[in-house]
Amino acid sequence: MSGQTLYDKLWNAHVVNVEDDGTTLLYIDRHLVHEVTSPQAFEGLRIAGRQPWRISANLAVADHNVPTTNRSEGISDPVSHLQVETLDKNCDYFGITEFKMGDIRQGIVHVIGPEQGATLPGMTLVCGDSHTSTHGAFAALAFGIGTSEVEHVLATQCLLTKKTKSMLVKVEGVLPPGVTAKDIILAIIGKIGTAGGTGFAIEFGGSTIRSLSMEGRMTICNMAIEAGARAGMVAVDEHTIDYVKGRPYAPQGAAWDQAVTYWRTLVSDADAAFDRVVEIDASTLKPHVTWGTSPEMVVTVDGCVPDPAKEQDPVKREGMQRALQYMALQANTPIQQISIDKVFIGSCTNSRIEDLRAAAQVARGKHVASNVKLAMVVPGSGLVKHQAEQEGLDKIFIAAGFEWREPGCSMCLAMNADRLEPGERCASTSNRNFEGRQGPGGRTHLVSPAMAAAAAIAGHFVDVRDVALSPLKAA
Amino acid sequence: MEKFTQLQGLAAPLDRANVDTDAIIPKQFLKSIKRTGFGPNLFDEWRYLDHGEPGMDNSQRPLNPDFVLNQPRYQGARVLLARENFGCGSSREHAPWALEDYGFRAIIAPSYADIFYNNCFKNGLLPIVLDATIVEQLFQETAATEAYQLKVDLPAQTVTTPSGQSFDFKVEAFRKYCLLNGLDDIGLTLRNVDKIKAYEERRKVEAPWMF
Numbered sequence: 028m029s030g031q032t033l034y035d036k037l038w039n040a041h042v043v044n045v046e047d048d049g050t051t052l053l054y055i056d057r058h059l060v061h062e063v064t065s066p067q068a069f070e071g072l073r074i075a076g077r078q079p080w081r082i083s084a085n086l087a088v089a090d091h092n093v094p095t096t097n098r099s100e101g102i103s104d105p106v107s108h109l110q111v112e113t114l115d116k117n118c119d120y121f122g123i124t125e126f127k128m129g130d131i132r133q134g135i136v137h138v139i140g141p142e143q144g145a146t147l148p149g150m151t152l153v154c155g156d157s158h159t160s161t162h163g164a165f166a167a168l169a170f171g172i173g174t175s176e177v178e179h180v181l182a183t184q185c186l187l188t189k190k191t192k193s194m195l196v197k198v199e200g201v202l203p204p205g206v207t208a209k210d211i212i213l214a215i216i217g218k219i220g221t222a223g224g225t226g227f228a229i230e231f232g233g234s235t236i237r238s239l240s241m242e243g244r245m246t247i248c249n250m251a252i253e254a255g256a257r258a259g260m261v262a263v264d265e266h267t268i269d270y271v272k273g274r275p276y277a278p279q280g281a282a283w284d285q286a287v288t289y290w291r292t293l294v295s296d297a298d299a300a301f302d303r304v305v306e307i308d309a310s311t312l313k314p315h316v317t318w319g320t321s322p323e324m325v326v327t328v329d330g331c332v333p334d335p336a337k338e339q340d341p342v343k344r345e346g347m348q349r350a351l352q353y354m355a356l357q358a359n360t361p362i363q364q365i366s367i368d369k370v371f372i373g374s375c376t377n378s379r380i381e382d383l384r385a386a387a388q389v390a391r392g393k394h395v396a397s398n399v400k401l402a403m404v405v406p407g408s409g410l411v412k413h414q415a416e417q418e419g420l421d422k423i424f425i426a427a428g429f430e431w432r433e434p435g436c437s438m439c440l441a442m443n444a445d446r447l448e449p450g451e452r453c454a455s456t457s458n459r460n461f462e463g464r465q466g467p468g469g470r471t472h473l474v475s476p477a478m479a480a481a482a483a484i485a486g487h488f489v490d491v492r493d494v495a496l497s498p499l500k501a502a
Numbered sequence: 503m504e505k506f507t508q509l510q511g512l513a514a515p516l517d518r519a520n521v522d523t524d525a526i527i528p529k530q531f532l533k534s535i536k537r538t539g540f541g542p543n544l545f546d547e548w549r550y551l552d553h554g555e556p557g558m559d560n561s562q563r564p565l566n567p568d569f570v571l572n573q574p575r576y577q578g579a580r581v582l583l584a585r586e587n588f589g590c591g592s593s594r595e596h597a598p599w600a601l602e603d604y605g606f607r608a609i610i611a612p613s614y615a616d617i618f619y620n621n622c623f624k625n626g627l628l629p630i631v632l633d634a635t636i637v638e639q640l641f642q643e644t645a646a647t648e649a650y651q652l653k654v655d656l657p658a659q660t661v662t663t664p665s666g667q668s669f670d671f672k673v674e675a676f677r678k679y680c681l682l683n684g685l686d687d688i689g690l691t692l693r694n695v696d697k698i699k700a701y702e703e704r705r706k707v708e709a710p711w712m713f
Contacts, residue, residue, distance in 0.1 A: 043701045044694050050676040052694055054701055056712050064594065066535035075688070080698075083713070092533065106533040106556050113535050150712065157593040157617055171617055173595035174537075175624035175687070183691045185698055189674070191616075221520060222587040225616055255590065257616045278711035286711045321520050342519050342585060349518065440592075442529045461524045461591060463547050 030296025033262050034193050034228045037168035037293070041151045043185055052185045056150040060087035060123065060177070061136045062114035063442070064155030068178035069117040079121050080184035086145050087118050087125040090135045091442045095405050095432035098128060107443065134408020134434040137161040137375035141245065142410055144274025148263050148290040153180055158375045158458065160251040163260035164244035165267055166293040168228075170257040192302040194227040194256070195295075198235040200310035205492035207385065208243030209377060209456070209475035211235065211307065212250040213315035217325040219305060224256030227303065230295060231261050235309035241270040242381040249376045250458050253322040262294035314491055316362050317460045317473040319350035324460070326362060328478070328490045334358035353462055354470050355450070363488050365472070366398060368451040370483040371465070372429075372476050373405030374439035377456035380414050382476040384499060386456075387420045389480035391497035395428035396486030403430040403445070405437040418499065429483065441466045454482035504626035505684035509607050509654040511580025514571055515644045521584060522591035523618060527600040530555055540596055541603030545571065581652045583640055584611035588629075589618025598625045608654045610661065612637050623677045626684065628654065630661060630671045656682060 031039070044052040065087075072079070079085060092107035094100075102108040111128070118125035126132040132139060137158050140146040146162045152169040153159060155177040162169035176186055196215055216223075229251050236244065244261045251259025261267075268287055271277050278286045313327040324347070326333065335347035335358060351358060356365070372378070372386050383406060395402045404424050406412035412434055415421055421431045438445040439457035447453055447469025456479050457464075460471040474482065481491045531543045533556060542560035547553075549571060551564040565572045571579070582601065588611040589597060598621045601609070607627060612634040614622075622629045632640075643663060644650045653662040656678065662668045673681075680687065691698075706713055 044697050046676050048675040050674065052691060052697070054698070054705070063532050067537045067595075070535075070537075077688075081702075081713075104533075110533050110535055147711070149709065155593060155595075157591065159593075171593035173593055173598075173617065173621035173624060175595060175621065179688050179691065182688045183698065184702075185691055185694075187676070187687055187691060188620075221590055222613060222615070225587070225613060252617075255587070255615060282711045286709070289709065321522075346519050440524075440529050442532065459522075459524070459591060461522045463528060464524050467528070467547055467553050 029300040030298040032193050032295045032299040032301060033166060033230050033260055033293060034168070037149065037151065038190055040149065041168070049189055050187055051189060053151060053188050054185055055153050055180050056084065057145060057152040058085045058180050059136045059140055059152065059154035059159070060085055061091060061154070061156060062089045062110045063091045064174050065117065065177055066110065066113045067174050068181060069121070071178040072181055077182045079123065079181045082122050084184060085123045086140070087114060087123050088133055088136050088139055089114050089128060091436045091440065093128055093435040094443055095435050095437045095445055098433055104444070131409035131413060134411065135375045135378060135436055137249065138378060138407030138411065141165065141241070142274070142408055144271055144277035147271060147277065148267055148293050153186065157252045158249050160257065160259045161245050161249040161375055163248040163251065163258055164241060165271070166260060166263040166290070168258055168260065171252065192227045194224060194229045194303040194305065195301040196229055196231050196305045196307065197233040198231065198307045198309050199233045200235055200308050202235055202309045203312065205477065206312045206314055207475040207477065208239055208246040210312055210315045211309065212247045213317065213322065213325050213473065214312055215305070215307060216250065216254045216322045217315070218307070219254055221253060221321050221323045222255045224251060224254040227256050228258040228260065229254065229256040231259060232295070236261055237264060240381055241266055242379040245379065246376055250322070253458055263290045314475060314478050316478065316488055318354065318356060318362065319347065320353055320460055320462050321350070322458070322460060322473060324350055328362055328488060330362055332356050332358055332360045332362070363490065366487040367454050367482055368400050369447060369453040370399060370402035370479050371438040371453055371455040371457060372403065372479050373407070373437050374457035375407065376458045377476050378405060378407030378411065380411055382456065383411070383415050383420050386476040386480035387423045388496045388499055389477050389491065389494055390427040390429065390484065391423045391499070393427055393484045395483045398486045399483055401430065402428060402483040403432055403438070405432045406434050408434045438465050440464060454479045454488065503624070503684045503686060506607065506626055506628050506656055506681045508656065509580060510651055511607065512576065512578055513581040513583050513640070513644050513650050513652045514576040514579035515583040515641050516570060517585065517641060519585040520587045520590055523589055523594050523597040524591055526589065526597040527594065528554070532594055532596055537599060538603060540600035541605070544600040544604045545569070575648055578605065580605060580607050581654065582606045582609045583637065583644060584609055586611070586613050586634070588614050590615040593617045595621045595624070598622045598627050602627050610637060610640065623681060624687065626681065628656060628681065630654065632661065632669055632671055636669050
């Protein structure tokens with residue numbers, strides 16, 4: 028019999044009950060809650076007269092609707108205001124811990140979980156948000172759920188679910204300078220497609236993944252859902268344990284030692300079998316830029332917009348033509364000739380301290396191009412913002428003509444006031460380039476933080492490998 | 503949840519792959535704190551020529567005549583024909599809420615995104631997977647025939663065309679049982695209260711730092 032995968036281990040440790048057809052009642056250790064997908068769930072609880080099963084398993088924060096400018100003025104949009112207020116009221120009513128808008132710990136739910144140590148190795152973690160896969164970077168089984176399941180977890184601390192197949196994405200080799208975790212995951216999505224991971228839980232492994240920081244691993248797991256996989260994960264190693272140590276929700280003392288002993292087992296056994304294995308050679312990777320309206324529509328920065336005429340599959344060809352029309356791009360245009368109107372550095376994919384440092388290294392001592400109407404940096408949390416300010420990154424960005432904002436989801440999905448106007452083109456460090464994602468009629472190109480900063484300075488896409496970096500002073 | 507047993511209904515074709523949940527229900531409508539009323543904003547950016555915001559009177563908005571669901575022949579459709587990877591993107595359950603509120607009770611596609619697929623079953627909406635060649639045939643027949651109706655039989659797990667051709671589909675036994683009976687998952691899970699408590703007691707010993 029072959030050994031167990033990391034996914035097997037996480038799954039097996041949380042099985043409460045199994046039905047005849049394999050439907051499993053899975054115990055959930057941590058539930059993160061935000062304002063958009065929870066109001067109907069809380070209402071359901073109240074109507075049924077139910078209480079949350081284990082209140083301390085929940086942690087809430089408002090992130091999607093919050094303004095990134097002057098917080099003292101509150102939320103001007105009454106509909107957004109009501110949604111955030113509803114979260115506040117629900118958390119107060121049920122006794123759930125919430126980091127409210129004025130709290131320095133407030134931020135994007137997928138940034139604050141790890142930052143607080145509320146995300147721990149070995150956990151099952153869910154949230155009513157597809158980018159919950161982010162937390163798998165900690166060798167946790169983490170995935171997004173709908174509102175009915177939010178209510179189900181609140182009421183029962185469990186989910187009814189079925190085990191999926193397993194995929195290993197093995198990334199080997201030394202990452203070239205200027206190529207980042209974002210480029211790795213865009214390359215993976217380009218290779219397997221946005222449905223390539225459907226029905227799978229993906230483990231990201233190999234020497235390249237092991238060499239990445241936790242921030243980089245979170246970027247990769249974050250976009251597992253963009254490859255179709257509900258869950259992405261990375262095995263525990265020293266990076267994981269070092270990151271978790273000392274965080275507010277992390278165990279301490281004897282419990283810490285006990286936990287670490289267990290966490291070190293959270294790796295796939297050497298003889299574990301996966302249903303599918305995909306191999307990526309990191310040493311040949313280049314910076315990536317998406318050109319279309321799906322994350323799989325991606326090329327390297329030295330490439331051109333592809334030509335639909337060369338696509339054999341009629342459904343794909345039509346999708347490409349529609350994407351080119353929406354994006355107002357001509358086939359065969361070199362990527363570096365595409366000029367941009369706005370730049371967004373932020374989102375649960377790329378708003379952590381390492382991302383901001385990478386962008387600041389490009390921006391330092393330079394200035395945003397005159398054709399760029401707005402370049403904004405939105406830190407992932409109040410604590411990330413604070414740290415960046417301690418390091419002087421805010422001053423670098425502001426001097427270079429970027430706007431330095433308050434934390435939140437912001438223009439990743441434009442539920443707050445931050446959005447693209449129709450026809451505007453954006454270099455964005457977020458995760459989705461769908462039609463209208465960053466504002467109706469807006470055109471999104473997904474890139475790494477360094478590539479976004481370089482595009483802001485040049486006014487069009489450039490190869491960050493050709494850009495002189497300005498090293499930051501040691502923090 | 504509304505029960506689902508059999509359905510005979512008009513089919514409407516949405517001929518594009520990778521339809522994402524941002525397209526199904528754009529983000530501005532996610533600010534609602536209710537579960538209902540999303541139907542008029544289903545596919546909002548494709549369906550209307552202007553930009554929609556919550557609170558607008560949708561009956562007064564200009565319709566996009568090129569969008570398939572606006573064609574007179576597809577009014578009252580109950581079955582949505584779709585392409586690969588339908589429902590990709592976010593976990594918003596507002597997507598199946600909007601489809602259901604519009605009047606759809608079943609979707610037929612070669613594949614779905616996992617979270618969307620799962621969310622459908624929680625809302626009495628049946629996502630049927632059929633082979634891509636069969637789906638292509640249904641697209642062609644729908645385009646060629648006015649008032650093209652499909653019959654969906656969940657107990658028998660079949661989709662039947664007007665000419666009587668029948669296709670089998672798969673559905674997990676537990677999901678089928680819940681849909682047929684309109685059962686609330688929470689009620690079912692709470693039958694296992696003792697098992698959940700026993701699990702917690704064991705875990706508190708094995709992994710006390712989790713609590």
